[in-house]
Amino acid sequence: MANHKIEPNNWIKLYSDYLFNYTITRVSSREIAQDLVSETFLAGLKSMSNFKGKASERTWLVSILKRKIIDHYRKINSKKGKAEVRMSYNSGDENDGDWLEEQIADSSDMTAQDSMENTELGNQIYECLSKLPNKQAQVFKMKTILGYETKAICNELNITASNLWVIIHRARTTLAECMEKNWLK
Amino acid sequence: MKKSFLFISCEEAKHICDKRQYDEASGWERIKLGLRLAWCRVTRSYSSKNNKLTQAMKKAEVNCLNQTEKQNLQNAFEQELAKYQH
The missing domain is CATH 1.10.10.10 (Winged helix-like DNA-binding domain superfamily/Winged helix DNA-binding domain)
Structure with a gap:
């Protein structure tokens, strides 16, 4: 049964922060997250006729966003994307010769479970x-x-x-x- | 008059407690809050919930768009939306 109505006029006000928070934990920069959220809303407009009203608008938009995020990673992992990556093994300072892994700071001791719990906590806060x-x-x-x-x-x-x-x-x-x-x- | 110099109402204590969550309570305000916390169960309960909320916010590292980013998003979206409303 269709319980939910679609009201695109309210999307930015109601869902932009939630979708942005969802995205920023999964991509590397604010700019990319903003682009993906924007693309999600535009894709939502294009496919409004597919909205059956069985799930809430937010759930429906999140499902579109998930596909956008996957597409984003597919794109950057494509051959063309890889060719565009430039890495410098030697940084030219005292760390010369260190393996790349050694040069990457261990940002935190967070386990996968901690990370999942924090994501759920973030969702609950929203x-x-x-x-x-x-x-x-x-x-x-x-x-x-x-x-x-x-x-x-x-x-x-x-x-x-x-x-x-x-x-x-x-x-x-x-x-x-x-x-x-x-x-x- | 002298009493209010050191002893504060529950409402004021809650206000200071809110400010403390953002490191905006002065040293003197924190002393007054501490004194109130020592004997007022209501303030203690509020303070405990308030601190837990702050900890949860820090732990979750939630993010949101700033005003300019949201406005830019809104503008781009409205342009597109107009096409569907005609």
Whole structure:
């Protein structure tokens, strides 16, 4: 039974951050992630007639995005893509002669399980964020995720600092409750 | 008057607790919060939930688009969307 309607006018507002977060953990740069999200929305527009309404819009868009990400890796792993890769074995400094593996910093001790758990945690945070009123979600993201200064947010959104802290307080209270119910326990 | 110099209300404690999550609480505010935390169960509960949320945010390393990036995405999308709405 078709329960979900398609409303492309709201896609950017409702799903762009979620899709971007989904993508940035799977590709190497913000630019590529933005391009893939943009391509996903455009592909969604083209194939709107295929939307049956059985899954939510977000699930449907994520399935398109997954294919876009796979296509992206296929492209860069193609012969042409490989030919475009340029690597320098010798860096010209004191590390000359080190194997490439040795030159790559071990970014973290994170195991595959940790990584999966963090991805799930991120998804849960976005689930809870989607329940916030738009303004609260916007201010919370700017302050907490993007790390903007209080003053910068106030200027951008034309609100006072005390207003901002009230919004942050409400957002944090709702999010903490939601996360406690679904994750933190 | 003197009492409020050191003793703060629950609401103020929560406000300082929020600011502390972003390292924006002053030293004096942190002392006042610490004092309140020592005896107020409500503040302690709020503070605990708030700290857990901050830890979860840091652990998950969630990301989102900034205003300019979102606007650019919106502009490109609207151009395309217009073609489908005519």
